[in-house]
Amino acid sequence: MISDPIALTAVHSTFRLERYYEAPPARVFHAFADDDAKQRWLVESEGFVTTEYSPDFKVGGNEVYRFRFGDGPEIVNQTSYLEIVSNERLIFCYQMAMAGVPMSVSLTTIEFIPQGSGTLLLHTEQGAYLDGRDDGTQREAGTRELHEALAREVER
Amino acid sequence: MISDPIALTAVHSTFRLERYYEAPPARVFHAFADDDAKQRWLVESEGFVTTEYSPDFKVGGNEVYRFRFGDGPEIVNQTSYLEIVSNERLIFCYQMAMAGVPMSVSLTTIEFIPQGSGTLLLHTEQGAYLDGRDDGTQREAGTRELHEALAREVER
Numbered sequence: 001m002i003s004d005p006i007a008l009t010a011v012h013s014t015f016r017l018e019r020y021y022e023a024p025p026a027r028v029f030h031a032f033a034d035d036d037a038k039q040r041w042l043v044e045s046e047g048f049v050t051t052e053y054s055p056d057f058k059v060g061g062n063e064v065y066r067f068r069f070g071d072g073p074e075i076v077n078q079t080s081y082l083e084i085v086s087n088e089r090l091i092f093c094y095q096m097a098m099a100g101v102p103m104s105v106s107l108t109t110i111e112f113i114p115q116g117s118g119t120l121l122l123h124t125e126q127g128a129y130l131d132g133r134d135d136g137t138q139r140e141a142g143t144r145e146l147h148e149a150l151a152r153e154v155e156r
Numbered sequence: 157m158i159s160d161p162i163a164l165t166a167v168h169s170t171f172r173l174e175r176y177y178e179a180p181p182a183r184v185f186h187a188f189a190d191d192d193a194k195q196r197w198l199v200e201s202e203g204f205v206t207t208e209y210s211p212d213f214k215v216g217g218n219e220v221y222r223f224r225f226g227d228g229p230e231i232v233n234q235t236s237y238l239e240i241v242s243n244e245r246l247i248f249c250y251q252m253a254m255a256g257v258p259m260s261v262s263l264t265t266i267e268f269i270p271q272g273s274g275t276l277l278l279h280t281e282q283g284a285y286l287d288g289r290d291d292g293t294q295r296e297a298g299t300r301e302l303h304e305a306l307a308r309e310v311e312r
Contacts, residue, residue: 010245010265012280014170062216080236082251082261083286089166091261091284093249095238105238105247107263109166109284124168126282128247128265130239 010128013136017123019147023154025112028119029087031153032110033057041153042146043067059084073099088112103131104139123147166284169292173279175303179310181268184275185243187309188266189213197309198302199223215240229255244268259287260295279303 021028031037035055043053043065051074052066063079076097083091090110096103106127113120123143127136177184187193191211199209199221207230208222219235232253239247246266252259262283269276279299283292 010247010267010280012170012172012265012282014168014282016168060218080249082249083258091166093236093238093261093263102239105249105263105265107249107261107282107284109168109261111166124166124284126168126170126263126284128263128280128282 009132010130011132011135012126012128014124014126015136015140015143016125017121017140017143017147019121019123019151020115020118021121021151021154022118024117025087025114025119027154028121028150029090029112031150032090033084033086037153041149045145045149057081057084075103098131101131104129104134106139121147121150165288166286167288167291168282168284170280170282171292171296171299172281173277173296173299173303175277175279175307176271176274177277177307177310178274180273181243181270181275184277184306184310185246185268187306188246189240189242193309197305201301201305213237213240231259254287257287260285260290262295277303277306 031041035057038055039053043050048067048069050065050067052064054064056063059081061081065077066074068074077094079092079094081090081092083089089112091108093105093107095105104127106125109124111122113122125139125143127139129135187197191213194211195209199206204223204225206221206223208220210220212219215237217237221233222230224230233250235248235250237248239245245268247264249261249263251261260283262281265280267278269278281295281299283295285291
């Protein structure tokens, strides 16, 4: 399957976020590994309508979420896990497309570091932004919001 | 499939290489897309013994090369293509492991820019290096060597 030529823009950038959670690594990791937990904090956000959620949490698995914001175009996230070390590290690659047009391809490393009674989560995201709109700034802001949603999940 | 815990090190780095080839974009792209051409310049290098070459050049495909240097441990490269725009752009994710231990996970964007009668190849590689040895420096040097091998392939 060869894509049709599109306007070519590839802006590469890396961001790294650190966030402390008042929950042990096993609980924070579980929020990524468990299909129901992940649906709560990662997939279902206010204002978004989920049209498909097909989790596939295993190395080589291919996970798909489809959603739209209000009446907006369909956005598709395809995630493939490259490394899973329980309670310690997760590496995955994900692609986003809007209305069938590729937006980005990203390589994400999440490290779960025990710290006192909680977890320091290190999130490193190396992305190629293809749509000429984002340069990683919006993605970083969106990821910070997801980290807040994760806090609500694991610190309940 | 959940990996066993391993010593955790993740060093992230990005390198970007530019290389001019005296060959049009279609010919340079072909060297990545054609299984036989790719085997000549990318897979078979002096001193290396290839034990498996299973090309799978399509979006979502999973390509595998296995090789060893002399009597060294087996090295495995698994590549998955994320975007293919003929003669223009290629985005893929690849993992390397040595003797079964993960070495790296990388997201590579290759852009083929027409320049005069030739092609300017832009290679951007965003990597997570896991083995505590490389920080991207060796990979960058190895990639420069591959770009020379590519020149021998497309400028013949």
